[in-house]
Amino acid sequence: MPLIVQKFGGTSVADPKKILAAARKAVRAHQEGSQVVVVVSAMGKNTDGLIDLAKQITDKPAAREMDMLLSTGEQVTIALMAMAVDSMGYDAISLTGGQIGIKTDSSHTKARIHSIATDRIKRLLDDGKIVIAAGFQGIDEELNITTLGRGGSDTTAVSLAAVLGADQCEIYTDVDGIYTTDPRKLPDAKRVSQVCYDEMLELASLGAGVMHSRSIEFGKKFNVPIHVRSSMSDEPGSLIVDVADTSDLPVSGVALTRDEALVTIVDVPDVSGTIFKLFAPIAEKKITVDMIVQNVSANGKTDISFTLPTEELADALEAIEEVLETLGGRVGLKDESVSKVSAVGLGMAQQTGVANRMFRSLADAGVNLQIITTSEIKISVLVKRDIAMEALRTIHSEFALDQIEYSPNANVTTSERSTEDAEKVVEVINRLQQSGMEALMIDSISLDSTQSRITLQKIPNQPGLAANLFERIAKAGVFVDMIVQSHGSDQNADITFTVKRDQSAIALEVAQAICDEASCAGVDHKEEIAKLSVTGIGLRSHTGVAIALFQSLAQAGINVEMVNTSEVQVNVVVAGADGNKGLEKLKDAFADSLR
Ligand code: ADP
Ligand code: ASP
Numbered sequence: 369m370p371l372i373v374q375k376f377g378g379t380s381v382a383d384p385k386k387i388l389a390a391a392r393k394a395v396r397a398h399q400e401g402s403q404v405v406v407v408v409s410a411m412g413k414n415t416d417g418l419i420d421l422a423k424q425i426t427d428k429p430a431a432r433e434m435d436m437l438l439s440t441g442e443q444v445t446i447a448l449m450a451m452a453v454d455s456m457g458y459d460a461i462s463l464t465g466g467q468i469g470i471k472t473d474s475s476h477t478k479a480r481i482h483s484i485a486t487d488r489i490k491r492l493l494d495d496g497k498i499v500i501a502a503g504f505q506g507i508d509e510e511l512n513i514t515t516l517g518r519g520g521s522d523t524t525a526v527s528l529a530a531v532l533g534a535d536q537c538e539i540y541t542d543v544d545g546i547y548t549t550d551p552r553k554l555p556d557a558k559r560v561s562q563v564c565y566d567e568m569l570e571l572a573s574l575g576a577g578v579m580h581s582r583s584i585e586f587g588k589k590f591n592v593p594i595h596v597r598s599s600m601s602d603e604p605g606s607l608i609v610d611v612a613d614t615s616d617l618p619v620s621g622v623a624l625t626r627d628e629a630l631v632t633i634v635d636v637p638d639v640s641g642t643i644f645k646l647f648a649p650i651a652e653k654k655i656t657v658d659m660i661v662q663n664v665s666a667n668g669k670t671d672i673s674f675t676l677p678t679e680e681l682a683d684a685l686e687a688i689e690e691v692l693e694t695l696g697g698r699v700g701l702k703d704e705s706v707s708k709v710s711a712v713g714l715g716m717a718q719q720t721g722v723a724n725r726m727f728r729s730l731a732d733a734g735v736n737l738q739i740i741t742t743s744e745i746k747i748s749v750l751v752k753r754d755i756a757m758e759a760l761r762t763i764h765s766e767f768a769l770d771q772i773e774y775s776p777n778a779n780v781t782t783s784e785r786s787t788e789d790a791e792k793v794v795e796v797i798n799r800l801q802q803s804g805m806e807a808l809m810i811d812s813i814s815l816d817s818t819q820s821r822i823t824l825q826k827i828p829n830q831p832g833l834a835a836n837l838f839e840r841i842a843k844a845g846v847f848v849d850m851i852v853q854s855h856g857s858d859q860n861a862d863i864t865f866t867v868k869r870d871q872s873a874i875a876l877e878v879a880q881a882i883c884d885e886a887s888c889a890g891v892d893h894k895e896e897i898a899k900l901s902v903t904g905i906g907l908r909s910h911t912g913v914a915i916a917l918f919q920s921l922a923q924a925g926i927n928v929e930m931v932n933t934s935e936v937q938v939n940v941v942v943a944g945a946d947g948n949k950g951l952e953k954l955k956d957a958f959a960d961s962l963r
């Protein structure tokens with residue numbers, strides 16, 4: 369018998385009428401012969417209301433009590449939903465996270481799922497009941513109630529679908545699918561019929577709020593087909609799958625993280641271990657930093673910039689206070705008026721010229737780029753918040769995302785998964801139920817010793833420089849791999865990029881010419897660099913990954929020159945001579961997490 373998990377978000381259960389409509393969908397799936405688990409969010413904006421209540425009591429509510437409070441939102445909905453199903457003449461039973469046996473760690477308000485018991489749900493389903501599960505919550509070892517972080521009901525739904533071996537996970541929401549960017553922000557956004565896990569993971573973690581990014585980690589790990597669709601109709605929506613029909617596009621989606629903050633730490637010693645010492649205390653607080661950028665050092669000192677969600681800024685600065693005292697260095701700049709705009713596409717890994725097209729379009733629109741970082745499948749730029757929407761719109765139209773045509777998915781009905789697929793997934797589930805369902809999963813660790821690094825130092829703060837540079841480099845037929853631009857708000861910005869060694873001479877010539885024209889301070893060049901890559905699932909949101917990587921390199925006395933992070937890959941550049949040693953160290957450090 370097929371098994372289906374249906375999740376209804378806040379707007380889709382905002383009032384009794386909507387709860388009854390959602391219940392009808394569950395009942396219909398049941399009538400059609402599926403076993404049905406329904407996961408619900410708190411009604412409407414109830415979670416926001418609860419947070420507001422807490423704020424009226426105290427500025428600093430204890431995280432444990434916050435979870436106790438927030439979990440009540442979903443508890444209201446499960447009871448009402450069960451009553452609704454019951455009123456239609458079908459058997460339903462509501463269960464809290466604790467009653468299901470969703471065990472999490474104890475990091476209140478951002479807990480990660482450790483294991484999920486399935487016996488009770490399976491028994492109830494076999495008895496013919498529709499099971500109504502509370503989203504967003506679990507319990508820790510000590511039976512304390514925990515929550516998974518805002519938007520976490522998606523993660524409850526997909527994780528339940530994974531452990532129950534569901535044939536499909538339907539996410540019912542207030543949009544009719546996944547769009548090329550948030551359709552509420554950009555009316556030109558187009559609905560896509562499919563998107564692959566890697567792209568969705570990246571988009572969700574970079575601001576596409578339609579799915580909780582950790583839910584996509586579950587989808588990818590356990591190959592759960594996810595169908596995002598409207599709760600207001602019966603029309604099919606968008607599928608999140610392993611291989612999507614849009615995967616050859618250079619850019620398939622654009623995302624905006626509106627409330628990002630930029631921090632620059634100046635005058636830190638440029639020696640091995642600095643990056644590790646700086647970021648370890650932040651990671652310990654489970655704060656995800658992004659866009660880590662380092663200038664080429666002068667007199668043994670360097671500047672390190674990074675971005676993080678504005679709401680975490682105070683906590684992060686507090687966390688590094690002590691380290692800065694012992695390490696040297698100080699907070700040179702903090703800017704809370706920036707936003708991060710990112711273009712994501714699996715296709716860009718195979719194509720040249722995606723970055724320069726993006727930079728050119730932004731330069732033509734007069735958008736100044738404060739920071740640039742790239743990874744295999746995404747390019748992020750940091751811009752002033754007041755022009756972030758313009759940047760988003762520009763990239764969206766440059767890559768013709770407003771021209772994408774939705775073609776209804778041929779195969780969205782729930783059919784049972786093949787036994788072979790199911791067996792593979794059961795094997796992974798059994799293993800992870802022991803070590804932690806959301807534990808880090810690394811696919812590979814690799815070394816690329818074929819590249820060179822080129823840096824334009826102290827470039828003047830003028831729009832269009834990155835565009836000129838990478839346009840000319842692309843014209844010369846050179847494939848650029850990593851690109852990093854440090855912040856350009858003063859005269860201290862550098863642009864660093866890597867190219868294949870056999871193309872470094874041409875790239876260097878172009879860089880020198882641009883440098884002369886734009887009067888930057890000079891071109892720094894390292895012919896032999898080593899790029900170390902760790903590939904896996906959820907690498908940026910697992911704040912420990914970059915730290916474990918920095919730590920193991922620091923212990924081996926290896927200095928990190930460049931960093932880029934994405935959800936599917938973390939890359940660092942070190943001196944060429946350190947490549948092999950670095951590779952061995954990383955293999956040791958991640959031995960337990962290799963799949
Ligand atoms: P729910 O309460 O159902 O979980 P959310 O508000 O969390 O709903 O997510 C749905 C919202 O996500 C949409 O209303 C839309 O504004 C926003 N969104 C952001 N990015 C995208 C995108 N790429 N595609 C579709 N919706 C998006
Ligand atoms: N109710 C929670 C929130 O608003 C969880 C969710 O809706 O996914 O964040």
Ligand code: MG
Binds near residue numbers: 377519579
């Ligand atoms: Mg949501």
